Amino acid sequence: GGIGLLNAVVDRYDALQGTAFTTYAVQRIRGAMLDELRSRDWVPRSVRRNAREVAQAMGQLEQELGRNATETEVAERLGIPVAEYRQMLLDTNNSQLFSYDEWREEHGDSIELVTEEHQQENPLHQLLEGDLRQRVMDAIESLPEREQLVLTLYYQEELNLKEIGAVLEVGESRVSQLHSQAIKRLRTKLGKL
Secondary structure, eight states, X not given: OHHHHHHIXXXXXXXXXXXXXXXXXXXXXXXXXXXXXXXXXXSOHHHHHHHHHHHHHHHHHHHHHSSOOOHHHHHHHHTSOHHHHHHHHHHHTTOOOOOHHHHHHHHOSOOOOOOGGGGGGOHHHHHHXXXXXXXXXXXXXXXXXXXXXXXXXXXXXXXXXXXXXXXXXXXXXXXXXXXXXXXXXXXXXXXXX
């Protein structure tokens, strides 16, 4: 932010163009901050793009079918083999894929602080009040049984992927794929809240 402000002040602002300094400075500061965040991002853009495409395909299929989409159906929608789809899930596994640009498109530029008058909009407050908690529980219950089991073993029983693989009699990478797919399904379902 400071770099953007310095750039705006030192050498790039031209009052003759009719733009207010604050308008100009805000854009420069935001741009400098985004540039810095992107330069420190360890997730390639292709992985983020693939994650968006998978989530979109899952959401569309589940809406069309009225049930959870299978791996095969999602892979077909994406126009790729199931093995490639599974690799995409592995690539995005356990990474918090958060794009500031996507968030900004959805929520706008301003970030409101949670105050008493906005308390009802606070996700923690909603969770404590039970509405969001119930929606999360419903979303988990709507997952295929195997994905529910993976989430239960991982988060409640605190088993690692290798231990879950032994329970399910599959490899660690398959457990990772199931976990990723379950998380993507939950994000799709809960993203509609």
